Amino acid sequence: MLVNSRTARNLKAMRSVSHFISKHFVGTFVALASCIGVAGCGASGPYILADDAPATLFKPSPGLAIGRGDVIGVRVFGQEPLSIRSTVRPDGMIAMPLIGDVAVSGKHPGTVAKEIEARLVPYVTTPNVVVAIEESRIRIVALGELRRNGTIALEPGESGLFDAIANAGGLTEFASWSRIFVIRTEATGVFRIRFSYDDISRGIGRAATFRLQTGDQLVAE
Numbered sequence: 001m002l003v004n005s006r007t008a009r010n011l012k013a014m015r016s017v018s019h020f021i022s023k024h025f026v027g028t029f030v031a032l033a034s035c036i037g038v039a040g041c042g043a044s045g046p047y048i049l050a051d052d053a054p055a056t057l058f059k060p061s062p063g064l065a066i067g068r069g070d071v072i073g074v075r076v077f078g079q080e081p082l083s084i085r086s087t088v089r090p091d092g093m094i095a096m097p098l099i100g101d102v103a104v105s106g107k108h109p110g111t112v113a114k115e116i117e118a119r120l121v122p123y124v125t126t127p128n129v130v131v132a133i134e135e136s137r138i139r140i141v142a143l144g145e146l147r148r149n150g151t152i153a154l155e156p157g158e159s160g161l162f163d164a165i166a167n168a169g170g171l172t173e174f175a176s177w178s179r180i181f182v183i184r185t186e187a188t189g190v191f192r193i194r195f196s197y198d199d200i201s202r203g204i205g206r207a208a209t210f211r212l213q214t215g216d217q218l219v220a221e
Contacts, residue, residue, distance in 0.1 A: 048194065050193055050199070050205065050206045057186070057210075058209055058211075066088060067137070068088050069087065069088060070088045070135060071134045071135035072088065072104065072109070072112075072131060074112075074113075074129065075130045076116075076128070076129050077128040079124055082098065082124070088104055096116065098120065102115065109131040110131070116129045137155060138156060138212060139152070139215075140152050140212050140214070141216075142164070142218050142219075143217060145221060146175075147170055161182070162203075164212055164218055165180075165197075165220075175197075175221070177196060178198075179220070180218075180219070182195070182212065184213070195210070
């Protein structure tokens, strides 16, 4: 009976240990396994290294969309009183004579021109409109271990990663130089691209050719 009692207690203890391991560690093993097959996993989720990112992410935007704060010119040929030069308001609108507010943010100039023409039809015979962006900046969001977080406006010629980090005040003393990310939303999905500060500052590899676009998020971890 003594041996049987000890055996029972040992089996009970083994079951307790097995339950503890199952409860506390299996989830961790599953999470680690889920990282296999992707380029990498970090504290903030999966990412792709810059050198492995699709080439399309390194090509210029196919067309320049109008953004909030841009200065645009709207010319209505033969109707100069209707032509304006206006700054896009924070709500993404401009105000036009006769037709009032026009939503322009996020649209290409040609698209806006056609929309204005359609709305002018009741007032103008065969309206002919041209819209042009006269002053523009690239707007990104800086987050994490950058000294200045929030929206950053970049000149079109200063859209590289090094310029963007400088405009955000540089990295904090807590930043990891090997964990700088750009989060970009494309029609094919959301991409989280990892860069290193050494590559960015020295112009090495694809970090030297990457150009930010309006809507990108720059994150230093």
